[in-house]
Amino acid sequence: xxxxxxxxxxxxxxxxxxxxxxxxxxxxxxxxxxxxxxxxxxxxxxxxxxxxxxxxxxxxxxxxxxxxxxxxxxxxxxxxxxxxxxxxxxxxxxxxxxxxxxxxxxxxxxxxxxxxxxxxxxxxxxxxxxxxxxxxxxxxxxxxxxxxxxxxxxxxxxxxxxxxxxxxxxxxxxxxxxxxxxxxxxxxxxxxxxxxxxxxxxxxxxxxxxxxxxxxxxxxxxxxxxxxxxxxxxxxxxxxxxxxxxxxxxxxxxxxxxxxxxxxxxxxxxxxxxxxxxxxxxxxxxxxxxxxxxxxxxxxxxxxxxxxxxxxxxxxxxxxxxxxxxxxxxxxxxxxxxxxxxxxxxxxxxxxxxxxxxxxxxxxxxxxxxxxxxxxxxxxxxxxxxxxxxxxxxxxxxxxxxxxx
Amino acid sequence: xxxxxxxxxxxxxxxxxxxxxxxxxxxxxxxxxxxxxxxxxxxxxxxxxxxxxxxxxxxxxxxxxxxxxxxxxxxxxxxxxxxxxxxxxxxxxxxxxxxxxxxxxxxxxxxxxxxxxxxxxxxxxxxxxxxxxxxxxxxxxxxxxxxxxxxxxxxxxxxxxxxxxxxxxxxxxxxxxxxxxxxxxxxxxxxxxxxxxxxxxxxxxxxxxxxxxxxxxxxxxxxxxxxxxxxxxxxxxxxxxxxxxxxxxxxxxxxxxxxxxxxxxxxxxxxxxxxxxxxxxxxxxxxxxxxxxxxxxxxxxxxxxxxxxxxxxxxxxxxxxxxxxxxxxxxxxxxxxxxxxxxxxxxxxxxxxxxxxxxxxxxxxxxxxxxxx
Numbered sequence: 001x002x003x004x005x006x007x008x009x010x011x012x013x014x015x016x017x018x019x020x021x022x023x024x025x026x027x028x029x030x031x032x033x034x035x036x037x038x039x040x041x042x043x044x045x046x047x048x049x050x051x052x053x054x055x056x057x058x059x060x061x062x063x064x065x066x067x068x069x070x071x072x073x074x075x076x077x078x079x080x081x082x083x084x085x086x087x088x089x090x091x092x093x094x095x096x097x098x099x100x101x102x103x104x105x106x107x108x109x110x111x112x113x114x115x116x117x118x119x120x121x122x123x124x125x126x127x128x129x130x131x132x133x134x135x136x137x138x139x140x141x142x143x144x145x146x147x148x149x150x151x152x153x154x155x156x157x158x159x160x161x162x163x164x165x166x167x168x169x170x171x172x173x174x175x176x177x178x179x180x181x182x183x184x185x186x187x188x189x190x191x192x193x194x195x196x197x198x199x200x201x202x203x204x205x206x207x208x209x210x211x212x213x214x215x216x217x218x219x220x221x222x223x224x225x226x227x228x229x230x231x232x233x234x235x236x237x238x239x240x241x242x243x244x245x246x247x248x249x250x251x252x253x254x255x256x257x258x259x260x261x262x263x264x265x266x267x268x269x270x271x272x273x274x275x276x277x278x279x280x281x282x283x284x285x286x287x288x289x290x291x292x293x294x295x296x297x298x299x300x301x302x303x304x305x306x307x308x309x310x311x312x313x314x315x316x317x318x319x320x321x322x323x324x325x326x327x328x329x330x331x332x333x334x335x336x337x338x339x340x341x342x343x344x345x346x347x348x349x350x351x352x353x354x355x356x357x358x359x360x361x362x363x364x365x366x367x368x369x370x371x372x373x374x375x376x377x378x379x380x381x382x383x384x385x386x387x388x389x390x391x392x393x394x395x396x397x398x399x400x401x402x403x404x405x
Numbered sequence: 406x407x408x409x410x411x412x413x414x415x416x417x418x419x420x421x422x423x424x425x426x427x428x429x430x431x432x433x434x435x436x437x438x439x440x441x442x443x444x445x446x447x448x449x450x451x452x453x454x455x456x457x458x459x460x461x462x463x464x465x466x467x468x469x470x471x472x473x474x475x476x477x478x479x480x481x482x483x484x485x486x487x488x489x490x491x492x493x494x495x496x497x498x499x500x501x502x503x504x505x506x507x508x509x510x511x512x513x514x515x516x517x518x519x520x521x522x523x524x525x526x527x528x529x530x531x532x533x534x535x536x537x538x539x540x541x542x543x544x545x546x547x548x549x550x551x552x553x554x555x556x557x558x559x560x561x562x563x564x565x566x567x568x569x570x571x572x573x574x575x576x577x578x579x580x581x582x583x584x585x586x587x588x589x590x591x592x593x594x595x596x597x598x599x600x601x602x603x604x605x606x607x608x609x610x611x612x613x614x615x616x617x618x619x620x621x622x623x624x625x626x627x628x629x630x631x632x633x634x635x636x637x638x639x640x641x642x643x644x645x646x647x648x649x650x651x652x653x654x655x656x657x658x659x660x661x662x663x664x665x666x667x668x669x670x671x672x673x674x675x676x677x678x679x680x681x682x683x684x685x686x687x688x689x690x691x692x693x694x695x696x697x698x699x700x701x702x703x704x705x706x707x708x709x710x711x712x713x714x715x716x717x718x719x720x721x722x723x724x725x726x727x728x729x730x731x732x733x734x735x736x737x738x739x740x741x742x743x744x745x746x747x748x749x750x751x752x753x754x755x756x757x758x759x760x761x762x763x764x765x766x767x768x769x770x771x772x773x774x775x776x777x778x
Contacts, residue, residue: 034599151740153670176741222736222744222751229745293773302772354729361541361762365561367601367609376602376755379733383740389680405671405678 021095093274098226180230212237429490488652532569540765565610591617
């Protein structure tokens with residue numbers, strides 16, 4: 001199986017994103033972590049050379065992939081978008097996961113627009129992200145799915161959409177929304193018909209300034225602090241019926257969001273690999289330069305075997321993530337591999353950062369120490385985009401056909 | 406063998422737990438955000454006898470007897486309860502124990518005078534004492550026979566920014582146990598600004614020594630005697646750390662179990678999912694084991710057992726790993742809410758880290774000792 005070789009594009013993407021991570025992201029990572037601030041200047045700069053907030057919508061043009069629906073006819077060629085995403089995501093997260101998410105945060109909203117939006121929806125989305133906002137910042141988008149009572153169990157969304165003439169009226173509260181305060185456009189998921197259950201859940205495009213759309217409190221978080229997370233409230237928010245995604249086709253309701261999460265999961269796993277690799281490389285450099293009782297640190301099994309263990313887990317995580325991306329690019333069902341890659345990489349990132357901190361000792365107590373930051377950043381990968389428990393449930397269901405409780 | 410607490414120990418546990426719940430825990434979030442301990446904590450800690458309990462009564466403290474009369478079992482029981490309140494504030498409240506005991510045990514009258522007067526003085530906040538263990542042998546030590554001259558940097562360490570005195574413990578080529586007034590020429594405390602993300606309210610600082618000359622009367626021990634003394638001091642410290650780690654782990658599990666009962670997903674409380682119940686169950690076993698090992702180590706110290714240092718080392722080691730796992734799992738059980746500071750578990754996960762690295766990596770030391778015979 002040839003996952004990545006023979007495609008110069010992947011090497012070029014890796015090279016470019018690594019340079020960005022090393023030269024632009026690493027130097028400002030501690031500052032944005034400490035201040036819990038978005039890297040607006042870098043976001044603008046990155047956008048100017050192709051890493052735009054709307055990259056998700058542009059990716060197929062950039063990668064030359066066929067349209068998602070395969071409506072160009074003929075035999076479908078394998079795509080490259082998923083593999084480009086995992087290569088880039090690992091490097092950006094190696095620089096700083098929070099900043100990487102800030103750079104790519106709009107992609108969460110762009111994914112459903114790309115997948116089920118009409119051409120008009122895409123144009124609305126792209127137009128909403130043109131230029132700068134009132135604060136002079138590059139414009140960003142948000143996907144509003146999770147709710148205070150709906151973390152893992154997205155099938156019980158409480159935000160409702162009631163039809164009123166040519167409009168839908170949205171009411172409800174969203175929680176843990178990336179770019180929730182700053183977004184210029186939101187993709188909001190709401191229940192349009194409770195009698196349809198999961199099938200009644202639909203996505204709506206809602207632009208900033210729409211009456212009834214109320215950006216809420218920004219959260220103070222354990223990690224990924226350069227990425228904004230906030231609550232968003234909808235209070236009789238009227239949205240024109242044409243702004244409902246997938247209105248022109250048979251919607252799979254909540255299934256659309258699940259497929260979207262399946263599609264982004266490999267890149268999320270790749271971010272966790274990037275964090276693990278960052279901590280591993282930091283420790284490796286320390287070990288190479290150090291000695292203990294007259295013997296190189298690397299000559300002590302206690303330390304060397306810990307490094308070996310980390311390397312095994314990182315390589316295994318990356319292979320799972322890459323396989324999931326390769327399957328996505330080949331239009332194969334990658335649900336189980338996407339979950340395995342994400343879950344394994346999340347566990348690896350936590351294990352590697354925790355062990356690295358222990359081996360580094362009191363050095364890592366210094367304020368702003370990068371490994372301590374990566375330890376805090378790593379935790380979210382076992383929580384967001386489907387917790388470790390949800391991933392295991394998905395994997396197990398592919399094995400047994402049952403939902404394990 | 407008796408695992409039951411006696412009446413005095415039960416009273417101690419219930420008293421400290423009450424204060425920990427009504428005081429430390431209520432102050433914890435603000436102290437974490439602001440990076441400082443509240444003034445009310447210091448007065449309450451003094452009232453509870455936490456600041457001077459290791460200072461002999463003859464020197465104005467609360468210890469009835471000399472250093473040998475100090476109960477490390479009581480200290481461990483107390484530490485577990487303090488850890489349930491707030492790791493940072495608990496560390497400050499317990500900081501005086503090792504320096505005060507070491508000076509009681511090996512100090513000259515001058516050392517007793519300078520240390521005990523400083524930490525008994527009124528102050529807002531009061532001055533405290535801190536142990537700085539040169540585990541990585543970063544200090545350059547010149548033992549001139551009388552005075553000892555020190556160069557190098559130690560830390561960051563909790564409490565240093567409030568310290569009047571530092572008990573330096575060095576076990577390298579020139580072993581020494583010395584009490585350094587931070588106002589000594591050549592000594593300087595540099596507060597950590599910003600604070601580390603763990604124990605943010607613990608007044609972190611680094612001690613910079615640039616030719617600080619410690620007079621003979623403040624050198625508590627040298628050579629082989631210093632090495633032996635260091636082993637004892639570190640055992641006390643490790644039991645203190647381990648006890649507080651157990652407390653942090655226990656409260657993290659309490660929060661997680663309560664959340665598991667309240668949070669409903671997929672039509673049932675998440676604590677009724679087998680994976681969550683199993684996660685809690687495993688952690689509870691680990692916390693129970695760590696608690697017993699801590700209490701055993703404290704019991705051995707109180708009896709002067711030869712195995713005390715080894716048990717203290719293992720207790721700290723186990724408790725540190727247990728608190729790391731328990732707090733990470735508590736955040737996991739809280740899910741998205743665990744990652745934001747509306748709930749206490751993200752702070753607990755940050756606060757778990759110092760337990761594993763303060764006072765050195767003795768797991769590695771034990772391994773080396775085993776292979777080197």
